[in-house]
């Protein structure tokens with residue numbers, strides 16, 4: 001594998017002449033700004049960025065990378081915990097210039113560019129009273145979140161993001177362009193609904209949107225010493241709730257404003273709710289939650305884009321993030337005890353643990369219908385150590401690892417790929433479980449030389465020899 005520095009400068013000039021977008025190299029003044037991603041812990045030094053503005057740029061970049069034997073990374077929104085939108089010394093194909101959104105109200109579908117962010121999609125669909133299920137922070141990229149699965153406030157009502165993907169335009173490893181959908185390149189359409197960026201670069205997504213305008217949502221908090229009681233109650237409650245109600249349970253610290261002062265810097269067990277039905281039904285449905293006497297409740301009606309941006313202010317880009325994840329079927333006695341133990345020792349105000357329910361519509365898709373192999377798990381769990389100060393990097397990492405190690409024996413074995421960092425091939429296999437072999441075969445067909453390897457990598461058959 002070559003590095004950019006080893007290339008003949010004229011080949012770089014020829015490459016630039018084929019592009020509408022710009023290239024950025026280490027000598028450029030904007031290089032250090034360009035190599036930043038959401039996770040401040042990631043410090044990679046690519047040899048070149050190609051800031052693509054259209055599909056032709058992506059084709060040229062893929063061909064340039066392949067013909068020159070370069071390591072290629074693809075960056076969508078740059079949110080990936082492990083920094084999988086970057087690589088050292090190689091070529092980064094950046095999609096942030098490929099942004100467009102068109103809402104089609106004749107069939108409630110939305111066409112979105114490969115480099116859009118979710119906040120942009122919510123902004124475009126909301127005036128039409130529509131929404132596409134996505135994640136809970138609006139600055140996350142459509143590309144990475146969708147290709148990995150997409151868990152969020154609407155998962156119980158309308159499924160994962162991939163369950164709402166209708167079509168994708170893709171540039172493949174050989175530089176060819178295809179449109180994939182249920183009846184066209186069926187294998188590839190299956191693989192990209194959870195298999196990540198392994199199979200090509202998506203330049204455009206088409207989603208099914210749904211009638212969601214306002215929601216009733218927000219957090220309820222209980223003191224951390226109620227964690228075991230609340231988790232036991234929550235397990236029964238959420239798994240018997242109507243699809244309209246979503247709520248993810250967390251251990252967390254309230255860091256400061258906008259929360260009331262008496263809550264600041266204390267640990268809590270919290271649930272963040274999102275309800276898509278009418279307000280009268282909600283009041284009745286929510287009675288058992290209020291009967292558990294939360295210490296704090298801030299639940300009310302709001303436009304859907306408001307709940308999607310509720311935590312953006314607390315989570316600006318550039319902080320240190322360390323991630324660990326697993327799926328869980330149960331919240332048994334030992335599991336609840338570990339959550340109390342590690343929830344009581346959260347090391348910094350923004351570090352937290354979330355359990356996202358995989359029930360309702362998200363659980364009514366078969367384990368083999370998409371690569372997302374854990375539809376029958378009840379929760380996608382994630383532990384994140386977060387802090388603005390790099391000096392606290394080992395503190396948040398140690399807590400995150402210890403929390404994960406204590407819980408992992410009770411997990412379903414694998415994790416949601418978008419909640420993982422770089423944890424090696426065995427974890428990737430465990431996460432795709434029985435779907436892994438099929439993914440390997442499709443990888444062999446479309447990317448036999450593993451050109452797209454900076455991801456939760458599915459190696460083609462030929463690379464196992």
Ligand SMILES: Cc1cc2nc3c(=O)[nH]c(=O)nc-3n(C[C@H](O)[C@H](O)[C@H](O)COP(=O)(O)OP(=O)(O)OC[C@H]3O[C@@H](n4cnc5c(N)ncnc54)[C@H](O)[C@@H]3O)c2cc1C
Pocket residue numbers: 038073074075076077078079080081083084085086095114115134135136137139140141142143144145146147148149150151152196197198200201202203315418419454455456
């Ligand atoms: C603060 C925060 C909150 C989050 N919340 C949620 C959540 O609620 N729900 C959830 O499901 N996930 C959530 N995530 C995880 C998120 O889904 C992943 O981090 C995802 O990888 C981000 O996608 P991206 O495009 O921003 O990332 P990038 O770092 O740009 O890319 C991630 C991976 O996807 C590939 N990729 C990106 N775009 C394309 C494309 N168009 N074509 C081909 N490959 C592509 C990249 O090559 C890379 O391998 C969150 C992450 C953060 C940091």
